[in-house]
Amino acid sequence: MTLKSEWEIVGEPVDPDSTERHFFTEHEWNTVEAATARIMPTDQDPGAREARVIVFIDRYVSGIDYIFAAADGSGFLKLAGKHADAWRGRQYKMQDLYREGVKALDAISRNVDGKDFVDLSEEQQDQVLIALSGAPKPIKVTLGTKEPVTTFLQGSFDENLPFFATLCLHTRQGFYSDPVYGGNKGQMGWKTIGFPGPKSLKDTMDGTYDTTDYFYDGDYDWYDLIPHLKSQQAPRDQQP
Amino acid sequence: MATTKKPEPVDAVVVGLGANGGTAAKVLSEAGLKVIGFDRGPWLRANEHYSGDELKFVNRNYMWPDPSLFPRTLRYAEDEVAQPFSFSPTPQMVGGGTNHWAGWVPRPRESDFMLRSLHGDVDGMNLADWPFRYEHLEPYLTKVEWAFGVSGIAGADKYEPYRSKGYPSPPLRPTRYGKRFYDACNKMGINAFPIPHAMVTNDHNGRDPFNKTSFWNQYGDPSGARSNVLTTFIPDALATGNFEVRAESFVREVKMGKDGKATGVLYVDPDGNEVEQDAKVVILALGAIESARLMLLSRSSQFPDGLGNSSGLVGKNATFHEYLFAVGLFDNELDEPLNGFTGNYISGGSLEFYETDENRGHIGGCIISASQTCHPVNWVFPGRPTWGDALKDADRNYFNYAMKIGLILHDMPVESNRVDLDPTVKDAWGLPVARITHRPHANDIAMGKWQVDKNAEILEAAGARKTVPVYLDKMTGNTCHQHGTARMGTDPSKSVLNEWGQAHDVENLFVVDGSGFPTATGVNPTLTMMANAWRCSDYIATTYSKGRAERLAQPA
Numbered sequence: 001m002t003l004k005s006e007w008e009i010v011g012e013p014v015d016p017d018s019t020e021r022h023f024f025t026e027h028e029w030n031t032v033e034a035a036t037a038r039i040m041p042t043d044q045d046p047g048a049r050e051a052r053v054i055v056f057i058d059r060y061v062s063g064i065d066y067i068f069a070a071a072d073g074s075g076f077l078k079l080a081g082k083h084a085d086a087w088r089g090r091q092y093k094m095q096d097l098y099r100e101g102v103k104a105l106d107a108i109s110r111n112v113d114g115k116d117f118v119d120l121s122e123e124q125q126d127q128v129l130i131a132l133s134g135a136p137k138p139i140k141v142t143l144g145t146k147e148p149v150t151t152f153l154q155g156s157f158d159e160n161l162p163f164f165a166t167l168c169l170h171t172r173q174g175f176y177s178d179p180v181y182g183g184n185k186g187q188m189g190w191k192t193i194g195f196p197g198p199k200s201l202k203d204t205m206d207g208t209y210d211t212t213d214y215f216y217d218g219d220y221d222w223y224d225l226i227p228h229l230k231s232q233q234a235p236r237d238q239q240p
Numbered sequence: 241m242a243t244t245k246k247p248e249p250v251d252a253v254v255v256g257l258g259a260n261g262g263t264a265a266k267v268l269s270e271a272g273l274k275v276i277g278f279d280r281g282p283w284l285r286a287n288e289h290y291s292g293d294e295l296k297f298v299n300r301n302y303m304w305p306d307p308s309l310f311p312r313t314l315r316y317a318e319d320e321v322a323q324p325f326s327f328s329p330t331p332q333m334v335g336g337g338t339n340h341w342a343g344w345v346p347r348p349r350e351s352d353f354m355l356r357s358l359h360g361d362v363d364g365m366n367l368a369d370w371p372f373r374y375e376h377l378e379p380y381l382t383k384v385e386w387a388f389g390v391s392g393i394a395g396a397d398k399y400e401p402y403r404s405k406g407y408p409s410p411p412l413r414p415t416r417y418g419k420r421f422y423d424a425c426n427k428m429g430i431n432a433f434p435i436p437h438a439m440v441t442n443d444h445n446g447r448d449p450f451n452k453t454s455f456w457n458q459y460g461d462p463s464g465a466r467s468n469v470l471t472t473f474i475p476d477a478l479a480t481g482n483f484e485v486r487a488e489s490f491v492r493e494v495k496m497g498k499d500g501k502a503t504g505v506l507y508v509d510p511d512g513n514e515v516e517q518d519a520k521v522v523i524l525a526l527g528a529i530e531s532a533r534l535m536l537l538s539r540s541s542q543f544p545d546g547l548g549n550s551s552g553l554v555g556k557n558a559t560f561h562e563y564l565f566a567v568g569l570f571d572n573e574l575d576e577p578l579n580g581f582t583g584n585y586i587s588g589g590s591l592e593f594y595e596t597d598e599n600r601g602h603i604g605g606c607i608i609s610a611s612q613t614c615h616p617v618n619w620v621f622p623g624r625p626t627w628g629d630a631l632k633d634a635d636r637n638y639f640n641y642a643m644k645i646g647l648i649l650h651d652m653p654v655e656s657n658r659v660d661l662d663p664t665v666k667d668a669w670g671l672p673v674a675r676i677t678h679r680p681h682a683n684d685i686a687m688g689k690w691q692v693d694k695n696a697e698i699l700e701a702a703g704a705r706k707t708v709p710v711y712l713d714k715m716t717g718n719t720c721h722q723h724g725t726a727r728m729g730t731d732p733s734k735s736v737l738n739e740w741g742q743a744h745d746v747e748n749l750f751v752v753d754g755s756g757f758p759t760a761t762g763v764n765p766t767l768t769m770m771a772n773a774w775r776c777s778d779y780i781a782t783t784y785s786k787g788r789a790e791r792l793a794q795p796a
Contacts (some may be wrong), residue, residue: 001510003488004282005289039627045636068302071291071462081510082668086308130628138625143571143705146696149622151562157326159307166681168626176616177295192632193639195581195616198453199426204292205462207450208497214414214454214579216419222393225414225422225588226433232395 009070010078014059014182016052023061023095024054031102032057032117032167038125041172047193048171048183056174061094066181073180073201081100090159094166101163107239108132133164249518250274251785253505254525255491255534257767259337260753260773261525261561261707262386262469262477268523268775269482276484276517277477278507280310281333283487285470290460294615296458303331303340308791309668312529313675316714322662322675328526328560328626329715335470337527337720337766338452342457342585343438343467345390345767346607347381349589350374350401351595352584352761353794355652358596359603364681366557366655368758371730371739372792374401380771380778382776387438388770389447389467396433399591401507409440417578418587419645421610424702425590435589435609438467438766445472448705451463451590455611457585465584490669494522494538494547494749501748508669521748521780526774528558528722528755532659533674535726548743554726555608555660558678559760561721563713565646566696567620568704575703577640580613580620588610593691594762597721602686606650609694613642620644643693643702648719649712650762651684659725678715688712721765723754730794739792741776742784 002008018221021029036057041227048054059066064087068077079087102117108116108128117128132232158169176190178201184190192198198209223229251273254261265277283460284290287531296302310332313322320438328338351358353370381403384390394406411434423433425781440449461468476484488510495516497503504518524531532555536546571577577697589609596603605626613620619639625631662675696707729735732744737756743749751775754765761768783790 001512003510004241005284005487033543040632041629042633043629045632047632067300068296069293071289071293073291073293082309083306086306086668089308096378126628133627136631137628140630141569141625141638141706146707147623148709148711150711151564151716151718152622152710157301157304157307165626173299173617177299178293180293181295190616193635194577195639197475197616198292198454201291201293202534204451204453204455205287209292210452211454211582212413212452214416214582216414216416218419219415219449220419222396222434225419225426226393226396226399226431227426228431228433229396231391234639 004083007080008078009075011065013073013075013076013180014055014066016179016182016185018055018056019188022058024058027104028098029054029058031105031116032098034118034125034128035167036103036171036174038129039168040175046188048175050185051175051183051188052185053171053174053183056177056181057170059182060170061091061098063091064088069178069180069201071201072205073178093182097163097166104163105132129164245515247515247517248524249504250276251519252521252523252780253278253517253519254523256336256524256526256530256753257334257469257474257485258339258525258527259469259770260471263337263770263773264523264525264752264777265477266473267481267655267777268280268781269477271481272482273781273785274482275477275677276486276519278380278486278489278491278505279334281331281488281587282491283334283485284470286468287462287672288778290457291461292453294617297340298468299620303333303460304329305332311665311667311673313662313665313673314466315675315677316679327676328529328720328722330720330722334466334474338438338468338648339460339470340458341438341766342554342611344586344609344764345405345436345438346591346763347400348374348761348763348768349399349594355759362603364654365652365683368729369728370758370793371728373601373795376792377768377771377775378402378404380774381767383774384767384770388438388472389444390436390438391441392436395436397507398431399594401640407436407443408444411437412441412584415579415583415587415617416576416582417580419576419611420643421588421645421698424698427567427701428698430590430592430698432588432590435586437584437586439465439584441465454584456557456583457614472661475561479753491534492530492537492669492671496532496540496542496547500542500746521750521785524751525753527753528725529659531751531753531755532725533661535617536661536670541743543620548736548745548749551736556655556658557721557724557727558647558657558659559651559653559724560678560717561651561719561760561765562649562688562715563646563711564649564692565644565721566709567622567642567644568699568702569706570641570703570707572641572739575641578643579640579641580644581615583612585612588767594696600690602683602690604652604683604687604762606647606687606691607764608647608691608717610643610645613644613752622710643699643704645698647691647695648764649688651760652681653724653759654681664685674681678716680712680715685712702777723757723760723765724757726751727758728756729758740779741772750776750780
């Protein structure tokens with residue numbers, strides 16, 4: 001068996017402008033793309049549509065060829081053994097979730113206006129997503145409040161989520177993950193929120209990408225930040 | 241399943257090559273013992289396999305345990321059927337959790353070793369003193385800080401107990417949110433300082449800490465900055481010529497001999513062969529969940545309820561340190577950006593609220609720290625709108641205008657909070673998985689609430705215009721800290737291990753991870769665990785392997 005440490009690098013970074021469909025039918029592609037465009041809409045800044053989130057999702061659900069990019073972003077890792085089996089099993093379920101999810105979107109849409117989801121107006125599409133999610137459309141964040149929540153696990157696995165939650169998570173991932181996966185075209189997701197990301201994953205491996213300028217940029221003195229130090233003898237082995 | 245091979249016996253096998261197994265491997269092989277280390281996960285190469293890929297490291301499971309291969313189950317009450325849940329998903333691989341960790345390595349406090357003496361019987365809690373004290377661990381804390389590499393400023397932590405030596409590396413410069421934290425704490429009279437960090441910022445031990453990417457917590461580090469067992473203690477052990485790594489090899493049972501001693505381990509190699517490896521000493525360091533599981537899986541005629549489990553305590557009194565926090569949002573039109581994506585996760589922290597103050601309505605306390613709000617996909621804003629204009633505005637307006645102050649909950653041991661074997665769910669090797677049964681003690685909930693509110697107060701002093709406190713309702717294991725499932729103690733009816741991590745029931749079985757912690761402590765546990773693993777390994781090398789036994793004089 002190929003050890004995980006020896007997984008081959010195959011393929012190449014996904015082309016965000018590709019119109020080649022690896023999993024979705026044309027109708028599914030158009031429907032999912034339209035839904036992502038309501039989740040991360042286009043305004044003065046680009047949204048999911050321009051960032052090619054649909055390419056990201058299509059490649060991801062197509063199988064196990066686009067699960068993990070190679071560390072340097074030159075291609076993708078070829079999964080082997082039990083890991084490959086586990087991912088294949090999950091991706092079958094994921095494909096089914098999308099296939100049935102598109103049908104569900106269309107079914108709700110036809111009740112709204114006798115049309116498929118892609119043929120509705122944006123306002124009507126929002127009504128469909130409200131129905132699908134079973135919750136009102138989210139309202140804008142307001143300052144001046146305290147809004148408690150309870151514990152959750154860090155990191156967001158996408159297994160066993162309902163279709164709408166999956167779509168929201170994948171839209172977010174496609175808008176903001178490294179462009180090697182096919183979304184976040186030209187880093188437009190990052191630019192929208194002001195994240196100065198690396199030009200390439202390789203730049204994060206060799207010291208090229210450096211965020212020091214975004215740390216506190218003024219002069220500082222540990223003795224001012226930590227007044228208690230002033231009452232201490234000099235630290236034993238190194239000066240702060 | 242192919243034929244069983246029988247390789248040459250060795251002096252010691254170490255199961256699990258994370259923080260503690262890596263420490264044991266180093267100490268024992270440097271002392272001249274022939275050691276084989278097993279890990280069920282891969283042996284990756286940091287400089288070749290790690291980079292700043294948020295999707296791969298944070299969202300997908302490149303380092304997290306694959307939930308289909310290594311499932312766990314969780315229930316909150318005895319009468320529930322446990323459901324699959326990735327509880328406490330510490331990476332299972334060579335280097336373990338030190339691959340992905342932020343690396344907070346504060347020292348424990350003297351009180352952590354004597355909670356029972358301090359508080360006595362508390363309703364619903366099962367407090368116990370440790371069978372040793374801070375002073376016994378101090379030399380080993382120093383050894384780990386220097387051999388492993390820790391940055392910090394000695395003397396900056398007003399409440400730290402005695403230390404015999406300073407730090408080998410100075411801290412990073414503060415982040416913008418870190419500076420806000422220091423200023424707010426100084427306004428409130430709180431002693432804030434750079435939390436000791438398992439990273440170096442200089443060339444200590446020949447390291448090259450070039451990584452300044454801020455891809456840190458939950459990512460692998462391709463440089464020599466992070467103190468990772470994979471890139472420090474494992475190479476140290478290999479350099480002795482006495483150590484061999486067997487990665488992607490799954491140890492399924494500890495084998496017992498007729499003489500009441502363990503004979504070695506039975507494992508499945510990467511090609512699916514079952515192999516028996518004999519050894520004079522068996523050392524478990526799989527983490528408190530998996531070490532307990534392996535003991536419970538290792539049934540024999542002598543130990544029908546699991547290896548070393550005559551006390552019935554294997555798996556019980558489990559503690560998990562939930563990470564709780566409050567997030568503060570600032571106004572992007574009025575305030576300076578905070579750049580919450582920057583830094584190496586922690587930037588300023590405090591132990592001001594660590595010791596018991598009964599006026600707060602709970603016993604114990606915990607460490608707090610200002611930390612990264614992280615990267616675009618997963619930046620931390622609980623309650624964020626999920627879709628539409630509201631989502632886009634939330635990301636656009638607050639991604640660079642948020643800060644977070646977290647805490648490591650000092651949860652108290654409760655005997656019924658435990659790890660056992662799930663009656664139905666199996667892993668990819670066909671063996672029963674660990675089932676977690678957990679209900680927080682009222683003290684845990686009260687402590688979390690009090691400290692999260694205090695953190696929100698600090699955020700407000702720092703200028704936050706909205707706060708989102710995250711309170712405890714149930715444990716998710718989100719810190720990956722695990723303790724207590726094979727308590728150390730002096731009484732074999734009330735503990736599983738003695739003061740050297742040696743099983744009361746099986747003299748050549750040692751458990752050197754957090755399993756032995758009688759109580760969780762309120763600091764991140766890895767430094768304490770590694771120091772204890774070093775201490776226990778020293779005992780194995782210099783005393784037990786020489787055919788001798790010693791007992792530590794117990795405090796009065």
